[in-house]
Amino acid sequence: MDEIVKDFLIESAENLDRLDQDLVKLEGSPSSTELLAGIFRTIHTIKGTCGFLGFARLEKLAHAGESLLSRLRDGELTLNAEITSGLLAMVDAVRNMLAQIEASGQDGEDDHANLIAHLTELQSGAAKPAGTAPENAVTPPSSEMTKTADGEGAAVCQEQADPAKIGGVLVERGHIRPEDLASALELQELGRRKIGEILIAQGTVRPEDVAAAQQAVQARNPESAVETIRVGVNLLDRLMNLVGELVLARNQLLQFSNSTQDAGFQAVSQRMNLIATELQEEVMKTRMQPIGNVWNKFPRMVRDLALSCGKDVTLEMEGQDTELDRTIIEAIKDPLTHLVRNCIDHGIETPEMRRQAGKEAAGMLKLRAFHEGGQVNIEISDDGAGLNGERIRQKAVERGLVTSQQATRMSDRDIFNMIFLPGFSTAEKITNVSGRGVGMDVVKTNVEKIGGTVDVQSTARKGTTVKIKIPLTLAIIPALMVTSGGERFAIPQVSLLELVRLEAGEGGKGIEMVQGAPVHRLRGRLLPVVYLNRELQLGLAGKDSRRDCPTNIVVVQADGREFGLVVDEITDTEEIVVKPMGKQLKGISAYSGATIMGDGRVALILDILGLAQRARVISEARESALSDKEKANKREELRSDRQTLLLVQCGAQGRMAIPLSLVARLEEFPASTIEMAGAQEVTQYRGQIMPLIRLSRVLDADKEFAVAAEGRLQVVVYSEAGRSVGLVVDRIVDIVDETLVVQNPAERRGVTGSAVIQKRVTDLLDVARVVREVIPGFSESTARV
Amino acid sequence: MGASQQFCTFFLDGHVFGTPVPKVQEVIQHQEMTRVPLSPDVVSGLINLRGQIVSAIDLRRRLGLPERPDGQLPMNVVVRTNDGAVSLLVDEIGDVIEVEEETLESPPETLQGFAREVVSGVYKLSGRLLLALDIDRVVDLSDLTKTKGTREF
Numbered sequence: 001m002d003e004i005v006k007d008f009l010i011e012s013a014e015n016l017d018r019l020d021q022d023l024v025k026l027e028g029s030p031s032s033t034e035l036l037a038g039i040f041r042t043i044h045t046i047k048g049t050c051g052f053l054g055f056a057r058l059e060k061l062a063h064a065g066e067s068l069l070s071r072l073r074d075g076e077l078t079l080n081a082e083i084t085s086g087l088l089a090m091v092d093a094v095r096n097m098l099a100q101i102e103a104s105g106q107d108g109e110d111d112h113a114n115l116i117a118h119l120t121e122l123q124s125g126a127a128k129p130a131g132t133a134p135e136n137a138v139t140p141p142s143s144e145m146t147k148t149a150d151g152e153g154a155a156v157c158q159e160q161a162d163p164a165k166i167g168g169v170l171v172e173r174g175h176i177r178p179e180d181l182a183s184a185l186e187l188q189e190l191g192r193r194k195i196g197e198i199l200i201a202q203g204t205v206r207p208e209d210v211a212a213a214q215q216a217v218q219a220r221n222p223e224s225a226v227e228t229i230r231v232g233v234n235l236l237d238r239l240m241n242l243v244g245e246l247v248l249a250r251n252q253l254l255q256f257s258n259s260t261q262d263a264g265f266q267a268v269s270q271r272m273n274l275i276a277t278e279l280q281e282e283v284m285k286t287r288m289q290p291i292g293n294v295w296n297k298f299p300r301m302v303r304d305l306a307l308s309c310g311k312d313v314t315l316e317m318e319g320q321d322t323e324l325d326r327t328i329i330e331a332i333k334d335p336l337t338h339l340v341r342n343c344i345d346h347g348i349e350t351p352e353m354r355r356q357a358g359k360e361a362a363g364m365l366k367l368r369a370f371h372e373g374g375q376v377n378i379e380i381s382d383d384g385a386g387l388n389g390e391r392i393r394q395k396a397v398e399r400g401l402v403t404s405q406q407a408t409r410m411s412d413r414d415i416f417n418m419i420f421l422p423g424f425s426t427a428e429k430i431t432n433v434s435g436r437g438v439g440m441d442v443v444k445t446n447v448e449k450i451g452g453t454v455d456v457q458s459t460a461r462k463g464t465t466v467k468i469k470i471p472l473t474l475a476i477i478p479a480l481m482v483t484s485g486g487e488r489f490a491i492p493q494v495s496l497l498e499l500v501r502l503e504a505g506e507g508g509k510g511i512e513m514v515q516g517a518p519v520h521r522l523r524g525r526l527l528p529v530v531y532l533n534r535e536l537q538l539g540l541a542g543k544d545s546r547r548d549c550p551t552n553i554v555v556v557q558a559d560g561r562e563f564g565l566v567v568d569e570i571t572d573t574e575e576i577v578v579k580p581m582g583k584q585l586k587g588i589s590a591y592s593g594a595t596i597m598g599d600g601r602v603a604l605i606l607d608i609l610g611l612a613q614r615a616r617v618i619s620e621a622r623e624s625a626l627s628d629k630e631k632a633n634k635r636e637e638l639r640s641d642r643q644t645l646l647l648v649q650c651g652a653q654g655r656m657a658i659p660l661s662l663v664a665r666l667e668e669f670p671a672s673t674i675e676m677a678g679a680q681e682v683t684q685y686r687g688q689i690m691p692l693i694r695l696s697r698v699l700d701a702d703k704e705f706a707v708a709a710e711g712r713l714q715v716v717v718y719s720e721a722g723r724s725v726g727l728v729v730d731r732i733v734d735i736v737d738e739t740l741v742v743q744n745p746a747e748r749r750g751v752t753g754s755a756v757i758q759k760r761v762t763d764l765l766d767v768a769r770v771v772r773e774v775i776p777g778f779s780e781s782t783a784r785v
Numbered sequence: 786m787g788a789s790q791q792f793c794t795f796f797l798d799g800h801v802f803g804t805p806v807p808k809v810q811e812v813i814q815h816q817e818m819t820r821v822p823l824s825p826d827v828v829s830g831l832i833n834l835r836g837q838i839v840s841a842i843d844l845r846r847r848l849g850l851p852e853r854p855d856g857q858l859p860m861n862v863v864v865r866t867n868d869g870a871v872s873l874l875v876d877e878i879g880d881v882i883e884v885e886e887e888t889l890e891s892p893p894e895t896l897q898g899f900a901r902e903v904v905s906g907v908y909k910l911s912g913r914l915l916l917a918l919d920i921d922r923v924v925d926l927s928d929l930t931k932t933k934g935t936r937e938f
Contacts, residue, residue, distance in 0.1 A: 241836035487820065536822035581831070582840035583868040584926045588823050594831055594838045602819040602831040602838055 008049050009102055015042045016098075019091050020300040023084055027303070030079040039087075040069045046094065055107040058097045064119040065090040071123055085307075086122050088300065089115060170199070175209045233326070236286050243276075243283045244577060248600050250276040285323075291369045291378070292320030294333050298340055302365060305344045312351050312362040313344055319369035324376055328470060331450045332378070335443040339380045339466050340365065342440070347384035347464050357461060359383065376472060381465035387458035389415050396421075400644070400735040416456045420444040451477070451494055479576045479595075479605065482554060482567040485538025488603040489567075490576050490595055491554060495608040497562060499570060500553040510551060511566075520553060520564050527555065529564040530615045532606075536590065558609040565611075574598075578605065590614055643740050645757065647733040648716065650695045655733065655762045657755070662767050664719040666732060668712050680775070685724060690717070692726045693774045695765070699750055718767050725771050734758075788886045792908070794879035794915060795862055798850045801879060803908070803915045810865050812878050815858040816841075825929040829874055834863065841872040847923060848900040864920050871924045884908040884915065892916070899928075 019042055026035045047062035065087060071077045093112050100108040170176045176199060184198045199205045250273055257269035295317055306313040324332075348354075348363030355361055368379040392415050393407045401421060402410070419440050447454050452470035471477070479490040500522065502510035511518050511529055518529040532538075553564040576595040585591070589610030597603050644660040673683050674692065681692040692715065715726040742753040742764065750770040751763045792803035793812075818830030818841055827846045831838050841861065845853055853859060859874035885908075892904045893914075903922045908915040 245836040485822075487822070538822050579836075579838045581838060582871060584828055584840045584842070584871070584924065585821055585824055585831075588821070590823055591821075594819075596833050596836065596838070600833055601817055602833050604819065604821060604831075 005053060005101065005105075008053060009098055012046055012049075012094075012098055015046065016091055016095050017296060018042070020088070021296055023087055023091070024299040024303050026079060027081070027084045033073070036069070036073050040066065040073050043069060050107070055097070055101065057111045058094065058101075058107045061090060061093055061097070061112050061116060064116040065094075068119050068123045077123070081307075083122050086115075086119055088304070090119060170205060170209065170213050173209070173213070175205050175213075180204045231286075236283075239283050240287065243280050244596065246276050247280055248596070248598065251598060252600075287325055288323040289326050289329050290320055291322045291324055291329065291376075292317075294329055294336060295320055295367060298337075298367070301337070302340065302344060305341060309345060310350055311344060311348055313348055314362050314364050316364060316366045318367065322369040322371060322376060324470070325472060328376075328450055328472075331446060332452075332468070332470065335446045335468070336378070336380070338440075338443050340367075343380060343382040343384065343464070347382035347386075349385050353385075371472075375469050378468040378470070379465055380468075381463060383463040386460045386462055386464055387416050387419070387456070388460070389458075392416065392418055400737075413455075413457070416458055419456065420454060477576060477578060478573060480554065480573050481571040481597075481603070482532075482552075482565075483569045483571065484567045485533040485536065487536075487538065488571070488597065488601075489532070490574075490603055490605045491556065491565070491608065492592070492605065493573065495556045495558060497555040497557055500555060500564065502551040502553065522555070522564070527553075527562060527564045529553065529566055530611070531566045533568070535611065535615050556608050558612040561612070563612060563615075576603075576605070644735060644737050645740075646716065646735055647757065647762065648695075648714075648729040649731040649733050650699070650729040655757075655760060656695070656699075656729075656751075656765045657757055657762045658716060658727075658765045658767060660735060662718055663716055664724060665717040667715045667717055667726070669715055669726075671711050671713055674713075683726065685717075685726070688724065690724045690726050691775055692728055693770065694728045695770070696730065698770055698774055718771060720768070720771075725775065727767070727770070740764075789883050790886065791881055792884050792915060792917070793862070793881050795860070795873075795875040796877040796879060797844055797848065797875055800850075801910075801913055801915050802844075802875070802918050803879075803882075803884075804862075804864065804918050804920050806881060808864050808920050810863045810870055813861045813863065813872075816861060816872075825926055827926065827929065832861065832872055834870065834872070837870065839863065839870050839872050841874055842924060842926075843874045844923070845874070845876075848903070849898040850900075864924070866921055866924050868924070873920075873923070882910070882915070884910070889917075 019039060022035050022039050026032060026039065029035070043062055043066045047059055047066055050058045050062065068077075068083070068087065072079055072083070077083070093115055096110075097107045100106065171178050171181055180199070180202075184202065184204075200207050200210060253269050254273060257266045260266070298317070299315055302313055302315045343365050344363075348365065349357070351361040354363065364383045366379070366381045368377075368381070370377050389412050393410075396402050396415070396418050397404045397407050401418065407415070420443065421441060444454050447468055447470065450470055452468060455467045455469075456464065457467070458464040478493040480493060480496055482489050482491060500520070502520075511520050513519070514526065518531070519526045520529050521527070552567050552570050554567055554570065555562060555564050557563075574597075576597075578593045579595060581591065581594050590607060591604045592607035592610070593605045594602050595605055645657040646660050646663055646666075648656050648658065650656055667685070669683055674681050675683065677689065677691075681694070682689050683692055684690070692713075714729050714732050716729060716732075717724050717726055719725075736757060738755070738757050740755050742755050750766050750773065752766045754761050754763050756762070791806040793806050793809045794801055794803040796802070813834075816832040816834075818832055820830040821828055821840075827842050829841045829843045832841050833839075843853075843859070845851070853876065857876065859876060860878050861872040862875055862878065863870050863872045888909045889906045890909065892901055892907055903919050904916045905919040906917045908917060
């Protein structure tokens with residue numbers, strides 16, 4: 001694609017984002033000629049450039065918008081909600097066309113005739129009252145809109161007389177005539193030269209005058225003197241790497257300088273030290289972005305949503321400047337959007353309901369961000385109806401997530417936080433905005449993925465606040481350094497619970513064997529133990545064979561289960577920079593990455609979950625839990641050792657169990673809705689094509705089953721990374737909470753093993769495996785979507 | 786006059802191997818390495834290349850050649866691959882030489898095992914043979930991952 005088209009696309013995309021905000025702002029203060037002028041200029045630029053580049057359809061659309069805007073600017077029309085909606089629709093259409101240009105180089109087939117007609121109508125239709133907009137019941141504009149401009153406002157914003165621009169200054173000082181400026185401006189629209197250059201080239205003005213005017217302009221708006229340039233993110237990442245290296249070299253240099261007597265050399269290394277530290281700080285800053293970059297799109301979204309829900313919502317934002325690492329900004333975008341949608345759709349009541357409750361008609365939605373304790377806090381609060389604790393309790397019991405006794409014992413806070421469980425929605429009706437029971441769990445997983453936490457607080461009738469805490473950056477994490485078998489490893493602080501040291505002599509006693517598996521009694525509980533050197537096959541360089549040394553156990557948790565990791569030595573906690581490892585080593589689940597230590601050597605970062613799975617410590621945890629019955633009675637935490645399972649009946653296999661955590665939803669479809677896509681049975685499900693897998697066929701491939709053409713199908717929906725697949729079973733039997741003791745890990749297809757559940761032998765279904773067997777490309781196509 | 790290409794050459798167990806110069810990012814002295822438990826044997830460890838973590842592959846092991854004698858420190862040939870930089874451990878580094886396309890022949894029968902798969906051709910130099918390596922194939926360890934972690938301890 002042409003360089004010039006690319007530039008146009010980048011520039012326009014930025015301008016459009018600003019337009020969204022400006023238009024919503026303008027609705028709030030319709031008399032701001034400055035805003036209006038800015039909006040007009042943006043559209044005018046887009047129109048001019050795309051005319052020049054030959055995108056006729058886009059030009060036509062932008063022209064329609066521009067004409068409408070010019071009538072507003074000239075005070076012939078007053079802005080109302082309908083016009084704002086029209087203009088926003090135009091912005092969306094322009095954005096679509098730009099996307100098409102980016103994809104195909106053409107501005108598309110759709111000439112948006114309806115929209116253009118609508119915009120033209122709005123232009124002439126000052127007579128049309130605002131309240132009668134055809135689609136969704138538009139709430140009348142909240143503030144009384146007075147006449148926009150009083151005649152002179154229009155003149156001020158015309159570019160010719162704008163004293164904040166070089167052209168304006170030159171006219172003001174009498175160096176050029178206004179006509180010269182107008183013709184030069186036209187030229188400027190075509191090329192992208194500076195107005196001063198054009199004027200000098202035309203010979204209308206002397207270079208000295210332009211330079212003087214430039215200074216005058218800079219003095220008048222100091223902000224325009226701040227310049228920015230675009231820099232690739234990978235360049236910043238490289239800089240970051242190099243600075244890290246520089247810091248290491250600096251450390252070595254300092255050590256060296258301390259051992260010499262040369263005063264000159266010491267002074268130089270001191271200065272080097274200061275510069276390196278400062279440089280590191282500054283480079284770190286380049287990766288930081290204000291959270292406002294994400295929030296920018298909210299005013300528009302809130303406005304549109306509030307309109308379509310028939311609600312009146314005021315958005316307040318605080319702490320837009322709070323800075324976060326750019327990778328984190330990316331990661332929280334979706335969760336935040338979802339939470340804001342939820343607030344408007346469910347949290348804030350309709351204006352009538354609010355008035356009845358004695359509140360102001362307009363609901364308040366507040367976003368707040370601030371730094372605290374090395375973390376970033378984000379709060380999303382509304383002053384709506386609040387969460388209904390009773391309804392959540394009921395729902396939780398209905399869904400079999402907790403028993404009714406448990407539910408009554410749980411604190412309100414625990415109850416509220418249940419809304420983050422998969423498939424949980426208390427919305428009475430599903431709207432197109434939210435309430436489908438997906439979403440809140442996604443919010444939680446996404447936030448936790450980046451090492452953050454989510455908490456919800458709510459007061460009935462007063463409102464709800466969701467608090468998110470996230471680390472400043474992902475690239476640097478606190479970690480515990482340990483050695484084992486002569487190698488150094490980092491254990492991320494997030495998985496760390498406590499450190500236990502068994503003194504020499506105790507070493508033998510402290511670790512006992514239960515059914516061949518080492519365990520340690522930690523305050524009356526049995527903690528499964530893993531020897532890191534054995535697990536990593538590090539050889540016997542470690543000390544676990546020598547009884548006269550103290551034993552160090554690092555108690556960690558993964559996936560809600562605790563276990564102890566025996567290491568040779570615990571060195572220190574350090575902030576480490578996480579770096580990826582090459583593809584050659586990606587397959588080893590025991591590591592999550594590597595880092596460079598102060599001495600310049602590489603150390604591996606342990607992936608505690610991967611390690612636990614490797615060591616099969618998770619299933620052993622359950623086994624040992626069973627052997628300790630007292631504990632089962634005493635401790636409620638045991639719930640974490642128990643698993644909630646969905647029992648289904650299918651074909652000759654009889655009863656099968658599926659971990660409920662893998663189940664997205666249970667559905668019932670009429671058999672008539674099944675369609676065929678190739679040889680695969682599919683059905684339409686929430687706007688997606690969902691493949692169906694008949695479990696009885698997969699598990700008993702050699703037998704043939706008659707397919708019932710009618711009746712209803714019981715389907716267990718399994719989702720992975722946004723894609724769903726339906727497992728057809730004969731019957732859904734029950735949901736049970738069981739301590740699993742997996743026996744004879746079966747070799748049979750699609751089964752992980754068997755367990756005794758409700759006194760009957762039940763096979764455990766390996767869902768992910770079955771899905772991949774039937775649809776080999778399941779995960780790959782996910783990546784593409 | 787046929788087309789010619791520049792090759793970076795290095796030695797392994799007395800053989801001359803080579804790879805086109807554009808593939809080679811840099812050649813560095815022996816570096817301290819951090820070994821990676823559970824990794825395939827051919828991965829000698831990780832090195833710190835100016836802040837970037839790079840896997841080092843022992844080419845002798847990768848090609849099924851005898852182990853490097855004790856006390857002989859390998860050199861790192863850092864190559865550019867589709868998945869970023871990878872360091873290849875070689876005995877010694879040779880000259881950069883120009884080879885003519887017309888001196889290229891298919892690999893000789895004497896090459897055995899995996900070496901045959903990754904030697905894309907042989908250039909007949911005066912007095913020696915230059916074995917051209919297919920670097921992307923060399924660093925793709927997917928043929929080894931099945932056996933990963935089966936080392937005895």
